[in-house]
Amino acid sequence: MHTGFLTIYWRDMLRFVRFRSLLFASLIQPALWLAFFGIAMSNNFDRLTSTLPPIPGIKAVGYLTFICAGVIAMTTLFTSLFGGTVLLFDKNWGLMRETLSSPLPRIHIIVGIGLSGMTKSFIQAAVIMGLGLLLGVQFFEGYTPARILISLLGIMLFIGAFSLGFLFLSAAIAITMESPEGMQAVITLLTMPFFFTSNALYPSNSFPPVLRALSTVNPLTHLVSGIRYFAIGSDFSSIGIHYIYTQGEILVSFLALLAFAVIMFLIARWRFSKVTVT
Incomplete structure (x- = not known):
């Protein structure tokens, strides 16, 4: 059995842990984003909605x-x-040529990068949730210990499916590109529509019809909905809007993320089967 x-x-x-600056930035940056942007925007929104009954x-x-x-989803x-960038550096440094010429099946490269990126996402999500609870985020409020464990498992399942999909997409882009600058440009171009057509920062039901349709098929929207369902509950209100998530809707969101991950995996496998590194 190949391992x-x-x-x-x-x-x-090991590279993630040993590069202290990378480790520090990847863990602290999203926490600071929540601490500064989240608190500042929270004060503004809470003041504006304080008059609502x-x-x-x-x-x-x-x-x-x-x-x-939304911050957890954005960080993921x-x-x-950016998780596939390591493949581009390996290709430019000649390490990818050695890997591809070995008996190791190419599919294992995709799976290994996917699993490592998913692990990083789990670590970052845990850091953000921990800091959020310290800042007063109302996650798992009134939950029993057993329900908290189930909710954490549900959140990690959603994060895992989502991260794998985008890691496979990143791997397909990385093996196709020739320069880090080109890949960074493509990734930056992708992050904007995914992030701003989701429900990460604001309710998507107030979007214009076209953006609302894009939000419906946006994987980031499905991830945010899953996190809110497990961490906050199925029935709550925020900034004057009533949110209801049914189990059927959450199941559909999870299946959509799984389908996205499978499609991206097939694309990444196809790209790796065609690549020739000299």
């Missing part, structure tokens, strides 16, 4: 809680899209 993907996985994780019998949460799920998106 070459574990070698790729551990190699990338509360919805009777519905749990109300502040904007900081609302946006925390950025980490996953």
Whole structure:
């Protein structure tokens, strides 16, 4: 049984841990984003919505809680899209040529990079949730210990499926590109529409019809909805809007993320089967 993907996985994780500046930035930057942007925007939104009458019998949460799920999703998106950059550097430094000429099946390269990127996303999500709770984010409020564990598992399943999809996409882009600058340009171009047509920072039901349609098929929207369902609940209000998530809707969101991951994996495998590194 081939276990070459574990070698790729551990190699990338060791690089992640040993490069202290990279480790520090990847963990602290999203936490600072939540601390500064989240608190600043929360104060503004809470002040604007303070005059709105509360919805009777519905749990109300502040904007900081609302946006925390979006920050987790945003961080996962950025980490996953840039996760394939290591393949581009390996290709430019000649390491990819050695890997591809070995008996290791090419599919193991994709799987190893996907698993390492997913692990990084798990670590970052845990850091953001921990800091968020310290800042007053109302995650898991009133949950029993058993329900908290189930909710954490649900959040990680959503993050895992989402991150794998974008890591496979990143790997397909990396093996196609010739320069880090070109890949960075492509990734930057991709992050903008995914991020700003999602419900990460604001409700998507107030979008114009075209943007609302894009939000519906946006994987980031499905991830944010899953995180809010497990971390906040299925019925809550925030910034004056009532949110209801049914189990059927969350299941559809998870299946959509799985389908996206499978499609991206097939694309990445096709690109790796065609590549020739000299």
